[in-house]
Amino acid sequence: LVETTDVVFAVDSIPAIFGVTRNPFLVYTSNVFAILGLRSLYFVLANIIGKFHLLKYGLSVVLAFVGVKMLLSEVRPIGIGVSLGVVAGVLVGSVLLSLVIPPRKESKADD
Structure with a gap:
């Protein structure tokens, strides 16, 4: 598997x-x-992975950035340095925010 x-x-x-x-x-x-x-x-x-509860949001931002970059590659190319900086910045930011901001506890509503 x-x-x-x-x-x-x-x-x-x-x-x-x-x-x-x-x-x-x-x-x-x-x-x-x-x-x-x-x-x-x-x-x-x-x-x-449990410590980095905001990483999934950071990864979604990275995937959205890569998708937009690919769509705009013919019209407005984005440099490799900028791309790697955005990817690294978003990932490091989401990891650091996950360490600083505690995960939200989900409350169960009584039905």
């Missing part, structure tokens, strides 16, 4: 890689390293 997840995440990341570069060598090697590295990172992230 973990190996299948590695492949799914690697294939799923191809559009994100094309948002950064069009170089086929980089796309191929990044997917190879993703498949090799995700298995070990999965177990690390599985243990600490």
Whole structure:
């Protein structure tokens, strides 16, 4: 199951890689390293993901940014440095905010 997840995440990341570069060598090697590295990172992230409750929102912002970047690539290209800065900033920001802001406790309404 973990190996299948590695492949799914690697294939799923191809559009994100094309948002950064069009170089086929980089796309191929990044997917190879993703498949090799995700298995070990999965177990690390599985243990600490509860601490980063805002990370899912940060990832959605990153995916939206990459989608907009790909749509606008012909009209208004965004540089690689800016793209990597936005991605890194959003991810680091969501992790730091997750550590500073405690998770909200869901209250159960009595019916």
